[in-house]
Amino acid sequence: MFKRVNRDAIRRRKHLSIRSKISGTAERPRLSIYRSNNNIFAQLVDDVNGVTLVSASTIDKEIKGNVKHGGNIESAKLVGKAIAERAVAKEISVIVFDRSGYKYTGRVAALAEAAREAGLKF
Numbered sequence: 001m002f003k004r005v006n007r008d009a010i011r012r013r014k015h016l017s018i019r020s021k022i023s024g025t026a027e028r029p030r031l032s033i034y035r036s037n038n039n040i041f042a043q044l045v046d047d048v049n050g051v052t053l054v055s056a057s058t059i060d061k062e063i064k065g066n067v068k069h070g071g072n073i074e075s076a077k078l079v080g081k082a083i084a085e086r087a088v089a090k091e092i093s094v095i096v097f098d099r100s101g102y103k104y105t106g107r108v109a110a111l112a113e114a115a116r117e118a119g120l121k122f
Contacts, residue, residue, distance in 0.1 A: 014101035022096050023047045029054075031083070031115065031122065032098045035107055039070040042083045042111060044095060054090060056083040076107040080114030088119045097122045 024030030029044040043055035056063065056079050058070030063082055067075040087095070102108045116122070 011101035018098060018101065022098060024096055024098075026053075028094050028096055029092060030096045030098045031112075031120070033100050033102065033108055033111060035071075035076075035102060037071050040076050040079055040107055040111065042079055042115075044083065044087055044092065053092065054083060054086045056086060071107075073107055073110045076110040077114040080111035081118045083111075084115040084118030084120045093119060094121045 022030060024045045024047045026046045026048065029046050032043050032045050034041040039058040041055070041057040044053045045051070046053055058064060058067060058075045058079060060082070063075070063078050064070070066078060069075065087093070097112060099108055099112075104112070112122075
C-alpha cells in the first residue's frame with residue numbers, strides 16, 4: 001500500500017526552515033507570499049513589531065476588476081506590481097523575499113519579478 005504524500009505539510013516544514021533564517025524589520029520588511037488555487041496574496045510584514053505594513057491580493061477590488069482568474073501568472077504579475085507601488089508610496093524600497101516554501105517558479109517568480117520591475121530591491 002502506498003502512503004499519500006502530504007505536499008502542504010512538506011511546504012509548511014520548508015516555510016518554517018526559511019523563517020528561521022529570515023525576519024522582517026521596519027526598515028527592511030519581509031515580503032510574504034501565499035498562493036491558493038484561485039488567488040495569490042502578498043504582504044510586507046514587520047516581524048519585530050508584528051505588523052503588516054502593506055498588502056495586495058487578487059481579491060482586492062482594483063485588481064479583481066482587471067483579472068479574469070486570480071490563479072494564473074498574469075494576475076500574479078498584477079499583484080507584484082500593486083504591492084511594489086504601495087510599498088514605494090510608503091517609502092519602502094528594500095525588502096526580504098519570503099517564498100513561504102513554494103518553489104521559485106510560475107506565479108511566485110512572476111510576482112517577484114513584477115515587484116522588482118516596479119521598484120522593490122531584493
